[in-house]
Amino acid sequence: MDIVGKFLMAPGQNVFLLIVADYFSKWIEAEALSKITDLQIRKFIWTHVITRFEVPEKIVTDNGPQFTSHNFKEFCKDWGIRFSFATPRHPQSNGQAESTNKIVVNMLLKKRLGSSQGNLAEELHGVLWAYQTTPKTSTQETPYALVHGAEVIIPTEMHVKTTVSGTTSQEENHELMSLSLDLLDEKREAARLRNWSYQQEVANTYNKKVKTITFQQGDWVLRRADKTTGRLTPGWEGPYKLIGVWGAGAYRLQDTKGSKSAKVRESSVSLAFGFSPIPAPSKSDSGFM
Known part of the structure; x- marks a missing residue:
């Protein structure tokens, strides 16, 4: 919804x-x-x-x-x-x-x-x-047929007679409707299997183009922003240093000031390409020449 x-x-x-x-x-x-x-x-x-x-x-x-x-x-x-x-x-x-x-x-x-x-x-x-009344690619059936058990007769078929709207008598129509309702469970089960098969094909096609990125401890990453206030608000924040791997795609991050964050999921993290932290100045570098 x-x-x-x-x-x-x-x-x-x-x-x-x-x-x-x-x-x-x-x-x-x-x-x-x-x-x-x-x-x-x-x-x-x-x-x-x-x-x-x-x-x-x-x-x-x-x-x-x-x-x-x-x-x-x-x-x-x-x-x-x-x-x-x-x-x-x-x-x-x-x-x-x-x-x-x-x-x-x-x-x-x-x-x-x-x-x-x-x-x-x-x-x-x-x-x-x-x-x-349009067949869907995933189920190869129309939503109308899966809900009501029979295909709809569109207004055009009332003027241009088809095999359904022009050649069947009332008794034959009742028999066909009863048969459609009897076979509705089988039709829905077949549509469910086609839908599952279609989803697998889409997932396999998508996964072939996905490059797996493995995060390791010490990597610098960006984290997806929790809240955005408008279309121009950056969707990522950071950088953060990855300081812990918790398994099952969960990580622990630390910002540049040393503050630790809560666990985050792998889907909310992206590598900060080209980022290298600026080393803190040593005491020997703090004097004047």
Whole structure:
């Protein structure tokens, strides 16, 4: 689940999108809102998720104040929903939301809205319809089919007859629908295996291009900044001297003044290339010539 915006003002003063995506089927629910509070998020989950599908097992979000509020945490606790955060240091844990946001926003802004970006709410439903009825590379199925058990008949097929919309009788259609529902579990299992296989292929392709860097005691490194105040704020701070290796990708650092830091993960450390500390002046160098 994630919040996207601000967009240009739309009718109803809607400038934000609240988006939730199912990890397996890639099904998306979204709503255009003027402002996003924890109350609106609770209403959204109740209206668009719980009453339409089922109580989700887990929700992954960022650390936005709407998601970290006491009321929202109590809402998840009351419904038995596990709740976890994706931190800036490990954004991969919310990769589904980031990927979905990129697709929806690109389709919405670049292909549908164009110069009339005030029609956010009106164009949203058409964008979601196009997304739900398009096969995904990872599963080779449409989100609509994985959720409802059968492929959707798009409006074009009502005018240009196909084998599905033009040649079957009502009785045959009922039989095909019943067969599709009977085979739904097998279809979902096959999609799950294809999704797993696709993720392995992507990971293997990515790992071939990754160069492994081994940190050793005594190396000078940079540490990822805990907080940034804007786009121009440096994302790394340091340099630090690596003074301890704790195994499993954890290190202990020391700054140039000798202060020790807490343990940090390997993903938050980068080599400080070309850095060499300036040696402290000796007593013999402190006199005048």
